[in-house]
Amino acid sequence: MRKIIGIGILVLLLLSVGGYFYVYKEHRDISTEAESYSMDVKMLFLDYQNNEVEADKKYLNKTIVVSGEVSMLNFETQSVVLNNKLFAVFSEKIRSDIKIKSNIKLKGRLIGYDSLLEEIKMDQCIILN
Numbered sequence: 424m425r426k427i428i429g430i431g432i433l434v435l436l437l438l439s440v441g442g443y444f445y446v447y448k449e450h451r452d453i454s455t456e457a458e459s460y461s462m463d464v465k466m467l468f469l470d471y472q473n474n475e476v477e478a479d480k481k482y483l484n485k486t487i488v489v490s491g492e493v494s495m496l497n498f499e500t501q502s503v504v505l506n507n508k509l510f511a512v513f514s515e516k517i518r519s520d521i522k523i524k525s526n527i528k529l530k531g532r533l534i535g536y537d538s539l540l541e542e543i544k545m546d547q548c549i550i551l552n
Contacts, residue, residue, distance in 0.1 A: 453547040456486040464491035464506040471536045482533045490528040511548045528552045
């Protein structure tokens with residue numbers, strides 16, 4: 424009986440430790456990851472317009488580099504919109520030299536496509552140029 428209880432406690436302990444490391448694993452550092460894809464916003468948007476399911480398989484949760492023209496800029500939320508099609512949230516403060524109508528290249532994680540707003544969403548972005 425003691426042997427069964429001991430084995431049960433050991434199994435419970437192993438499952439607890441394994442669960443802890445699964446849930447509390449290190450967060451990704453997108454700024455140091457190599458990008459999976461590099462393109463302009465128009466090409467990325469076209470991929471989503473042609474086939475959203477295939478584009479999600481290809482880009483979702485991947486680190487990508489995109490370039491485009493700043494169409495909206497919000498220093499309070501640390502976000503920009505490129506070409507009226509890509510909404511990007513930054514991990515750090517946006518540089519003050521970034522202006523509307525300027526062309527930028529950014530790197531971040533693609534988190535989805537909003538088909539209602541027809542907008543691609545990225546987070547953890549940094550400006551590369």
